[in-house]
Amino acid sequence: MLWLNVQRSVTVQKGLCLRVPCSFIPPGDSSEPTSGHWYRMPRKNMIEQTKSVTTNSSLQLLGDPGAGNCTLGIMSPRKRDTGRYYFQLDRGPARYSNRNDSLSVQVTELTELPDIRVQEPLQSGSPSRLTCSLPGACDGAWAPTISWTGAALGPSGVYEAREIQLTPRPQDHNTNLTCRVAFPGTAPSRERTLRLQVSYPPQSLTIHVCQGNRTGPEAQGNSSSRLVPEGAALCLVCVADSNPPSRLSWAWRSWALNPLKPSGPGVLELPGVQWDQEGELTCLAEHPRGNLSASIHLSVFSTPHLQGLSCSWEKEVLHCSCSSRAWPAPTLRWQLGDYTLEVTSNDTVQVTTSSGGPWANSTLSLHGELGASLRLSCEARNAHGEQRAGVLLMPGKRELRGGFVLGSMVGAGVAGLLALCLYLTFFLVKTCRKKAPKRAAGLEEAPSTQQRHVSWGEGLHYASLNFLELRPREPPGQDALNSTEYSEIKTKQ
Incomplete structure (x- = not known):
């Protein structure tokens, strides 16, 4: 036994x-x-x-x-x-x-699946060994045939061996690598597919700019620029192609190294861009295997806006001042009639100009006699637009040097004088109506309106005078009704 x-x-x-x-x-x-x-x-x-x-x-x-x-x-x-x-x-x-x-x-029946082992972490540019085996498979004459297929294997995409050496590329990340085990005879083949997880540093860094309803890639690589109107809402989205994901951060004006806290991963929101926020914004992608940065230059602009033009007489000298705001800061120039007054200083004209930040200021002093009905204007201009404001120098009853008074934007001096004329006109008309109430009812009032306007350029200020002349049919010889009086003053802008 x-x-x-x-x-x-x-x-x-x-x-x-x-x-x-x-x-x-x-x-x-x-x-x-x-x-x-x-x-x-x-x-x-x-x-x-x-x-x-x-x-x-x-x-x-x-x-x-x-x-x-x-x-x-x-x-x-x-x-x-x-x-x-x-x-x-x-x-x-x-x-x-x-x-x-x-x-x-x-x-x-055969149910076992191949086992794929990655000997070293898959990193772009670094070789790694991968083995494929089937638990319980025979050796020697009974050993199955093991083959690999996948785009990461190169042009052929096929390799026969139990162990292979693979040097992955960034584009191989998330691609499939399949191991197939085939048995001799009639036994079925078995296979397993591995999705490659390849670690690679940032390959590209793209900055998307969102402004209004428009979104699109604006910067890729090292630098780009964007023209932004002052006050516009802007958001910048930084996207890095890397695995694992890079840590994204923003810096404003790289020379200052002032980081800005983004509102989300790679997202920077600027609710209202101001002129002093102009400069370079840099997105930095930090990765264990390398860093990458991309920059975008914000160029902020605004069109000139005149803040005021004022003039006054002082000791028989006409003094005017003009200021404007824009970015880049505007240039100011004066126009007297057909002549441009440059920055100068002599016995007749003194023109000074100064600027700081978005502001520009200019002063004008005129000495001596001025011609009749001259136009004086101040013009502000930059590369994105221009604006002009003006005043009219008018002849008047009050004798000043040169025999002129100033019709300014607000017409303050003229308004006081014409208010008195308006009162006298109203009194004379009322008196005439009391003298002939019945006949006046049949009279045809024929107002003749004459307007003296000064109007040139965008944003101009001017004064308007309406002259009203009453001419009743009877009696035709009344001197009081044939005279012209100031009856209405309008200031327009």
């Missing part, structure tokens, strides 16, 4: 290999020739010739029976190899076995 030290039942998948350890204490004379065999037992209620399986290509005796080793190798079995097996020892003329001490072998 032979007693085996072996497990009673094993299960192996179709096409795989299994090694079943087995041992026993050899009986009899060890000097006798010794051999061992595994036999398949006949199925119940069926007469079947018992035959050795040592010549079966699927089951083989691996151990040395003379040393008490009966280890069994199951190589790429098929479904028909399922059954019970017992071991028999032949020593000289004696045969030893124990059919009650048998091994049950169960062959099932």
Whole structure:
């Protein structure tokens, strides 16, 4: 009787290999020739010739029976190899076995999947080893064929080996690499797909500019520029192509190294851009494997806006001042009639100009007599627009040097004089109506309106005088009604 030290039942998948350890204490004379065999037992209620399986290509005796080793190798079995097996020892003329001490072998369908192992982290530009194996696969003549497919493998995209060396590129990130295990014969093939996770530093850095309803890439690489109207709402979105994601930060005017806290990852919001926010904004992408930066230059602009033009007489000298706000700061110039007054200083004209930030200021002093009805204007101009304001120098009853009075933007001096004329006109008209109430009802009032306007350029200030003349049909000879009086003053802008 032979007693085996072996497990009673094993299960192996179709096409795989299994090694079943087995041992026993050899009986009899060890000097006798010794051999061992595994036999398949006949199925119940069926007469079947018992035959050795040592010549079966699927089951083989691996151990040395003379040393008490009966280890069994199951190589790429098929479904028909399922059954019970017992071991028999032949020593000289004696045969030893124990059919009650048998091994049950169960062959099932192949469900095992390949196992892919990445030996080193996948980093762009650095080689890494990858291995593919199928647990339980055979070696040697029964070993399956292992192949790789994927765009990361290069132009051919196919490689046959259990182990490959891969040097990934940034574009290989999130691509598929497939390992396929094919068995000889009719056994099905198995495969597993790995999605590559490649670490790479920032490859590109793009700044998107959002202004109003428009969004689009504005800066890519090292520098770009954007023209922004003052007061506009602006948002900048920085996008970096890297894995893992880079840490994004903003800096304003890189020379000052003043970081601005973004409202989100890579997002910088500027609710109302001001002239003093002009300059370079830099987005920095920081990554463990390298950094990258991109900049955009904000050029803020606004059109000139005149804040006021005022003039006054002082010691027979006309003094005028003009100020304007714009960015870039505007240039101011004076126009007297058809002549442009440059920045100068002499006995007749003194013109000075100064600027600070978005403001520009200019003063004008005129000495001597001035011609009749001259136009004086101040013009503010920059590359984005211009604006002009003016006053009219008019002849008047009050004698000043040169025989002129000043009709300014607000007409303050004229308004006082004409208010008195308006009152006298109203009094005379009322008196005439009382003298001839009935006949006046049949008279045709024929007002003749004459307007003296000064109007030139955009944003000009001028004074308007309306002269009203009453001419009743009867009586035609009233001197009081034939005279012209100031009856209405309008100031327009």
